Amino acid sequence: MRILIAPDKFAGTLTAVEAAAAIEEGWRRRDPGAEVLVAPMADGGPGFIDVLSAVVDGKLLSVTVRGPLGEESPATVLLAGETAYVETAQACGLHLVEPKQRRPEEASTYGVGQLITAAVDAGARRVILGLGGSGTNDAGAGLLAALGATADAGQLDAGAAGLAGLETVDLGPARERVAGVEFVAASDVENPMLGLRGATNVFGSQKGITDERKPEVDGWLTHFAELADRKTADKKGAGAAGGLGYALLLLGAERVSGIDLVAELTGLKHKASQVDLVISGEGAFDFQSRDGKVIAGVAKVANDAMRPCVVLAGKVLIGSREMRSMGVESAYALVDAVGEEQAFADPHGSLAAVAERVARTWAR
Numbered sequence: 001m002r003i004l005i006a007p008d009k010f011a012g013t014l015t016a017v018e019a020a021a022a023i024e025e026g027w028r029r030r031d032p033g034a035e036v037l038v039a040p041m042a043d044g045g046p047g048f049i050d051v052l053s054a055v056v057d058g059k060l061l062s063v064t065v066r067g068p069l070g071e072e073s074p075a076t077v078l079l080a081g082e083t084a085y086v087e088t089a090q091a092c093g094l095h096l097v098e099p100k101q102r103r104p105e106e107a108s109t110y111g112v113g114q115l116i117t118a119a120v121d122a123g124a125r126r127v128i129l130g131l132g133g134s135g136t137n138d139a140g141a142g143l144l145a146a147l148g149a150t151a152d153a154g155q156l157d158a159g160a161a162g163l164a165g166l167e168t169v170d171l172g173p174a175r176e177r178v179a180g181v182e183f184v185a186a187s188d189v190e191n192p193m194l195g196l197r198g199a200t201n202v203f204g205s206q207k208g209i210t211d212e213r214k215p216e217v218d219g220w221l222t223h224f225a226e227l228a229d230r231k232t233a234d235k236k237g238a239g240a241a242g243g244l245g246y247a248l249l250l251l252g253a254e255r256v257s258g259i260d261l262v263a264e265l266t267g268l269k270h271k272a273s274q275v276d277l278v279i280s281g282e283g284a285f286d287f288q289s290r291d292g293k294v295i296a297g298v299a300k301v302a303n304d305a306m307r308p309c310v311v312l313a314g315k316v317l318i319g320s321r322e323m324r325s326m327g328v329e330s331a332y333a334l335v336d337a338v339g340e341e342q343a344f345a346d347p348h349g350s351l352a353a354v355a356e357r358v359a360r361t362w363a364r
């Protein structure tokens, strides 16, 4: 049997590379002669550089930047000729701050601007940024400040709260700093920045913004957009990574789907056409998995190649009808198979055990 293993990370427990290894190990116990192709995936969020550095011929540049709350964060830029790949979550990711320490209204994307500066200073003329998994919600104002944008009153690098008192914003110096550089924003979502479908209302809760605080925070972002460029806030992907997409669009970025970009760079289409079964996976397979996320992207590629796609996930929180409409044949949950405690205590072993069971059904 020929299989393609193309999972996302299992957030908080396994990277995409580790998840793929666990699935392969479990599958081989049942089907030792299987021909296995492995393609760990990412949608623009955490894991973007890890996954791309395995397939892009380039070198890693190590830098230290400001994390979401000002702490030092180590990060890497992947340089391939004049193209640089940046994983924005390395500077502004939710995982960088312990749940109890989170202050989402103050968290800033300043470090993402520092990553761009490092890439440009190293000779990049095209910067491809993965967006997603952020702990920030500052409309990308921090990024713009790091590149030289200025404001009177208020503060561009103090998170969403700093935007409240702004009176004027000058993006000129930031645009000048990166003149001639082409940007690509590879995002995990297409949401606009403001309103009910916007960054604060849809993704604010996972960062710790309470429902009561959302109208005021959304108002701060609206105020900033009114000073900078209101129309751009409605564009596709402006709301990705707490409005970081918006700041990149202001710098002229082209917006693409993160998973489509990763699928292309990893040759996923070709790989899918060579196998009998495609296996994907992630921590929680839920309604958020539908648009722009890894499972939806992998299932689409599998369907286009007319190959069945199954999913292994920590939890499956989606109905079978919805799952099938995405092109996923079956989904298997670790917590159903081994229990929640065991799934967290030994994620590798649990995932391998479930993969072995799946092979019992699918291997031939």
Ligand SMILES: O=C(O)[C@H](O)CO
Binding pocket: 045, 131, 132, 133, 134, 135, 187, 188, 189, 203, 239, 240, 241, 242
């Ligand atoms: O970072 C975030 O806000 C979400 O992943 C959507 O991009």
